[in-house]
Structures are given as structure tokens and as C-alpha cells.
Amino acid sequence: MAAMKYRRRTLLLAGGATALTRSARAQQAKAAALIPRRLLFSSPERARVAISPNGKLIGFLAPLDGVANVFVAPVDNPEAARPLTKVTDRDVKFELLWPCDNRHLVFFRDQGGDENWQGHRIDVETGEIKALTPGPGVLAYVQQTSPHFPGELLIGHNQRDKRYFDVYRVNVATAATTPLYQNNGFSEVVTDPHFQVRYGIRFRADGGWDVVHLSGDNAGALVRSIKAEDAYTTQLIEFSDDDRELFWLDSEGRDTAALVAQDLASGHKRVLAEDHEADCGGPVLDPLSKVPIAAPVIYTRRRWTVTDPAALPDLDRLQATVEGDIGGFGMSDDRAHWIVYAERSGMPGRFFHYDRAAAKVNLLFAARPALEKMPLQKMEPVVVTARDELKLVCYLTRAIDAKPDRPGPTVLLVHGGPWGRDMPDFNSTHQWLANRGYNVLSVNYRSSLGFGKKFVNAGDLEWARKIHDDLLDAVSWAVARRIADAAKVAIYGASYGGYSALVGATFTPDRFACAIDLFGISNLVTFAKAVPPYWGSWAPVLKTRMGDYTTEQGRQFLLSRSPISRVDKIVRPLLIGQGANDVRVTPAESEQIVAEMQKRKIPVTYVYYKDEGHGFHRAENRQSFTAVVEAFLGKHLGGRVEPVGDDFKGSSIEFKAGRELIPGMG
Numbered sequence: 001m002a003a004m005k006y007r008r009r010t011l012l013l014a015g016g017a018t019a020l021t022r023s024a025r026a027q028q029a030k031a032a033a034l035i036p037r038r039l040l041f042s043s044p045e046r047a048r049v050a051i052s053p054n055g056k057l058i059g060f061l062a063p064l065d066g067v068a069n070v071f072v073a074p075v076d077n078p079e080a081a082r083p084l085t086k087v088t089d090r091d092v093k094f095e096l097l098w099p100c101d102n103r104h105l106v107f108f109r110d111q112g113g114d115e116n117w118q119g120h121r122i123d124v125e126t127g128e129i130k131a132l133t134p135g136p137g138v139l140a141y142v143q144q145t146s147p148h149f150p151g152e153l154l155i156g157h158n159q160r161d162k163r164y165f166d167v168y169r170v171n172v173a174t175a176a177t178t179p180l181y182q183n184n185g186f187s188e189v190v191t192d193p194h195f196q197v198r199y200g201i202r203f204r205a206d207g208g209w210d211v212v213h214l215s216g217d218n219a220g221a222l223v224r225s226i227k228a229e230d231a232y233t234t235q236l237i238e239f240s241d242d243d244r245e246l247f248w249l250d251s252e253g254r255d256t257a258a259l260v261a262q263d264l265a266s267g268h269k270r271v272l273a274e275d276h277e278a279d280c281g282g283p284v285l286d287p288l289s290k291v292p293i294a295a296p297v298i299y300t301r302r303r304w305t306v307t308d309p310a311a312l313p314d315l316d317r318l319q320a321t322v323e324g325d326i327g328g329f330g331m332s333d334d335r336a337h338w339i340v341y342a343e344r345s346g347m348p349g350r351f352f353h354y355d356r357a358a359a360k361v362n363l364l365f366a367a368r369p370a371l372e373k374m375p376l377q378k379m380e381p382v383v384v385t386a387r388d389e390l391k392l393v394c395y396l397t398r399a400i401d402a403k404p405d406r407p408g409p410t411v412l413l414v415h416g417g418p419w420g421r422d423m424p425d426f427n428s429t430h431q432w433l434a435n436r437g438y439n440v441l442s443v444n445y446r447s448s449l450g451f452g453k454k455f456v457n458a459g460d461l462e463w464a465r466k467i468h469d470d471l472l473d474a475v476s477w478a479v480a481r482r483i484a485d486a487a488k489v490a491i492y493g494a495s496y497g498g499y500s501a502l503v504g505a506t507f508t509p510d511r512f513a514c515a516i517d518l519f520g521i522s523n524l525v526t527f528a529k530a531v532p533p534y535w536g537s538w539a540p541v542l543k544t545r546m547g548d549y550t551t552e553q554g555r556q557f558l559l560s561r562s563p564i565s566r567v568d569k570i571v572r573p574l575l576i577g578q579g580a581n582d583v584r585v586t587p588a589e590s591e592q593i594v595a596e597m598q599k600r601k602i603p604v605t606y607v608y609y610k611d612e613g614h615g616f617h618r619a620e621n622r623q624s625f626t627a628v629v630e631a632f633l634g635k636h637l638g639g640r641v642e643p644v645g646d647d648f649k650g651s652s653i654e655f656k657a658g659r660e661l662i663p664g665m666g
Contacts, residue, residue: 034642035374035435037630040428041622043068044367048096049351050105051075051339053147053287055332057124058339058364059084059096059105060351066619068092070107072124075337075353078364084122085129090611090618093117097142099172100150100333106172111136113581113613115532119155121172130175134159139534143167146193147288147333154180154191162533165189167197181214187537189214192239193290199223199236203537207231207544226252228544232419233257233279233453239264241290247272249280255452259283259295259307273297273305279450283307287333298450300381300393301325301424314338314356321361322352327425329354339364346378346397347371348426367426375400377434381424384477386470390446390458394474395422396483397430397440409637410439410484412475412512414493414500418447418459418467436630437639438490439483445470447545460545463524464503464561471500472511487513488637492629494518495585495614502563502593505570514573514636516629519585519614522593524558525549532583567596573661575605575632577625579612594657605632605658612652624651631662 042063049060058075061068064083068091073081084105085092093108105124108117118135119142122128133140133155140157151172156165160182167181167189183189186200187209196215203209207228213221226234233251240247243264250260250269258274272292273280278299283292286308293308294315302325306312318326324344331338338354340361348368354361366372377397384392399408411433415422422442430440444451445467447459459467471491478484491504491512498520505515521527528542528549535542547561548554559565574597578590590606597604607628609621616622627647634641644664659665 033375034640037623037626037642037647039370040432041626042619043091045369046351046365046367048094049339050096050098051330051332051337052098052102053100053333054102055337059098061092061096070105070122084124084127099153100145100147101172104172106142112611113579113617115139115583115613132170132175133157144191144195146195148193149195154195158534163536190236193241203540205540207540229453229457232449232456238285238290241288247292251453255454259292272307279452284329287331302327317359318354318361343426346376376431379424379430384474386473392470392474393444395424395442397434399434399437399439401437402439405482407482407485408439409437409488409639410441410478412471412489412491413440413442414471414491414497415442416495416497418496419449421448421450438637441474441478443471443474461547463546464507468503468507472508490514490633490637492516495520505572505574506563506566509569509571512572516575518577519579519582521585522562522589523564524562525555526588527585530586564593564596567593568600570597570602573636577607579614580608580610581613584614603658603661605661606656608654608656609652620650621652623647624653628662631664635663
């Protein structure tokens, strides 16, 4: 299948009271400590842990001289870990895969954040590295692995035509490549565990999509037509290895997506898992049969629905043993060894090894052990009712010094997408801001995924309107409950969240004390025209859900929802961050609004990174940007500020405007 796709007793004795007072003072002193930005925004000590198909080894990402590299270790002796890569410029992509030969690990890297991910394999015994895909300037991904072909992979990349991804059969050991399918019009090609090309997916003008046979006697025939209303809540998952069933996440005839098995002979569908509040997420599949084992459902918190009865005792044992919510798990081919990730509220996660035969769960390591000793805050799920009665799942992290019934400075942290969602998972930004004295509120506004198709579709053509109203309603909720000080609320976001920050500064200029835009869209027309070529087949989605940039009427509509059209309304401080190599939201989006502000003599701070794209992946750049944000918020909201120190060291940070507007920037 194409890859693009968690009563203390009171002592009344004098001595006890004194001890209690000392303890309270000690706790207050500990709580007052600033958590260093370097701890919060450095690469995790352990991430993306993956077990080999034979269950003997684990591969994972870990920092080497501050940069995330690929490591390997025996599953029963993680202390014996050794690095397999020694990259020094930027983190390896947060993705790691074992081919079925147990001999190699596959990882990806881009150049300067350009998102042209090149695939590499490394021999875990010799350390030899080979490129599996062409580069630079070519975007690649793993299409399919299969135990039937342990020494091979199916890989998709767009070297031939930047608009479409062809499929290639690649020998992992030698990197020899054989073309399998030339794609001339499909946004996605669907393959099966036997390395057969089965279907193509193509978007229609109305925003829906069709599934078409690509091989056999039925080549070209329609398999299924997905309505536009189901387009974001329906997804092909995988064929069973015996080729009897096809598994879907499917919202047809219902609101929330269910996990469904479709009989390929009769077409009959049966529901494996469903929930009335939230969509089923992508299931964990049996490594050999490809039959779903369990599927997550996330409304406010993550929970698992077991679809394979044989796995029920295992999930029960894990839930009873590991502290917190299980975020995900993977397993060896024989299901004898599992790697499990779990998180406690507000705490970074931990990785566990589950020995199924021995029924034992052992801690492998913590993702961020240094942070476990820090004064972290719990993230609280709350449900806010929007003005039109829509239910908005939000996450609130209270400031470390928050007092009941005493409103405090608050940061509205807006997720990207808009077809993404905020999760009940550890969030470094939440913890950082809460530690500096801010309440942090994240809102799953309409268009967010995971809450059913009505919720997603309610955001169509509502950019800078009802979606923004949802954000305002959440702020009003926090103000009404005396959490947020109405005069001290900042809006901060990246990508679509950055667009939301600009909307806050231009459409509701008096609502927010300041705004922080990280690679956000300022002009919806220029944004749509500049999307990368491989988004072309997805263009109908943008037209139907954001607005039609191909007609004059549509462009006027989009300009009416663009912050660039309301620059003269800006009255509050604005900080903008941008990567030079961003292919999703190009630098032009930041540069044009900065230019318009300067033309009107409106103060603005613009920070630029020559070696970043859509997201800051170098630790030095993350640390420098958060240092700027912290000083900016400290000036305008009054929170605590850690001195910059040497957080600019090794960073490519460049102030293109307004450095003098932020204290401590030199």
C-alpha cells in the first residue's frame, strides 16, 4: 500500500508541620526553575524505535553530537546500542524502516528542508550505506515491503515527472532498480503484499476521488467512487495477504470512519471497529497476514479497539502494566516480540519491550529522560462548545504558577493543516510556554481530522471565518472561566496555524496582544499558485475546500480571506519566521506581508533561515527561534525569559527586519 499516504494525611504535630512547610518551599523552588530550551527542543534521546522482522534487533534514532542519527541494538540489550550513521548537518528524517531481510535499515534525508527525501539503506553488520533512490531534487518514499520478497522493496519517486510518482522494484542489498509502473495521472498507486500493482487513485473536480483498476482484465474500470463528503474520512489501508479482503477506513453511510473489511469476491463489507465520537485511526496490522490487530480511536484521549481476539490478552496486559496511554506498537513477524510506546499526561514517552511468550514487559528507555526530572505540567482535555453548538476538543496546559480564579497570560497555539489535529501527546511547546508562565490552549477547530466527516466538512470555505470563530470561541471560554486574561492572549501557529496568527492580527486585530506566524500563508492566491508540482493532482481538494484560485471570482474570494488584504488593520506586535527552502508555504508568503507592513511603517520582526524548509529541523535553529519567541512573548505578555546565552551558536538565523524590537537580541 502506498506510504503517502496517550489523600495525603495532614499532620498536626509541630514537627510535621515544619517539615511540610519546608517540603512545600522546596517544591515551589523546584517549580520556579526554568526548563532550559535546549532540553525541550533538542532531538529526543530515543525516537522511532522499530523492531526487526526476526525480533532480535531494534533500530532507532538518537542524537550523535546533537544530530539525530540511526542506531541499532539487540532488543534484549539496548545498552549495547551503536550508531550506524554519522550525519552532522541535520536530523535524519523521523522515519525508520526494516526491510524483511533483517540485514538493513532504510532511512531518508533531504537537503536544507526541501522535502526531496532521498532513501538510503544501511547494512547493520558492515555499516555500508547505499542510496536507494535518485537525488537531489527527487521525492521518494517506501511504497511496500513484503516477507515474500525479503531482499526487495517497492519504492515510489518522481524523478521522471515531478507531478507523479512511478513505482520501482528495488534490491535492498545492491540498490539495483527495475521499473514496475509508470504513473501518468494518479495521485496514488496502490500495490499489494505480492508486489502487484492493483489500483490508482484519482481526484475528481468535485473534490471526491475514484479508485481505478490498473492491471488485469479490468484495467481502467472503476473500483469505487468516493463522494467529496467522504474524501477526508475514507482511506484504503491494505490487502490481506491471502487476497481475500481489502481493509478500509470508511465513512460512507456514517459520520465517523469505521475500520472495515471488504470481501474482494462479493464486495460485502463488515465493520471491524467503530466509534460514534471519533474516527478510527490507522490500524496495526499483523506483519504476515496483514489483517488488522487493533485500531486507535482518539476523541480526547487515545484508546484501542482490538480486532484480533488473539491479541486481546496482550493489550490487556500492556494496558495494566505500562503507565499512561499506549501511543503505538509494532512487532516481529511471529508476534513474539513487541515494541510499545506509552505516555503519561504531560510527560515524554517511554519505550517498552513486550516478550509475549514470557508475558513480560520491560522498559527499554525513555524518549527524553532529562525532562522526566523537570517540573512538567499535565495537559488537560477540555471540550468547548462553539457558537453554532459544534463541539471542539481542546487541550489546556496551565501555567506553572497558575492560581485558581486568577486569570493569567495565555498562548493560543494553533495546529497546522488545517486538516491535521492536536493530540493528547507530549508537546514540547506546551511545556515550554507553561514553564515560562503562560496558559497554553490548543483547539481542534472545524476541518480538524479525527472527529467525523461532518466536522471536517464544516470547515470548507470557512478559512478566516467560522474556523477563526472556533479559535475565538475557545479563547472566550478560557476568559469566562478565569483562566485567560483577556488583555494578555497571544496567537501562535505554524503553516495553517501561521495563517491563523496572521488572520488574528488582521481580521480581529484587537483580540490578541501579539501574534507569532511561523511559515504561514499571507495570500491564498499566491499560495495556491506556488504549490509543488506533485500537489497538482490534489488541486480539486484545495478548490473545493479552500476556494477556487483558477477563476476571477474565486481569486477575489480568496483575497477577501487573505491577511495580505488587511495589512493596514495590524495594530499589535507581529513576529514572523520562515525557512528559505519551504516548498509548501514559500518565502514569498512571509516576504510580501513584511514588505506591505514596512511600506506602511508598521513594526514587524522577520526571522529567516537559509537552511530550513517547512519546519525547523536543525536543533540549533529550533533553539534560536524559540529564544526569539520567548523574548517576544516576555515583552508583550510578561512571562519569564531565559537569557539567549549561546542559543544562536551554530544557527543560520537571520533577522531580515525588526531585530531591535525584541529585547536581548543584540
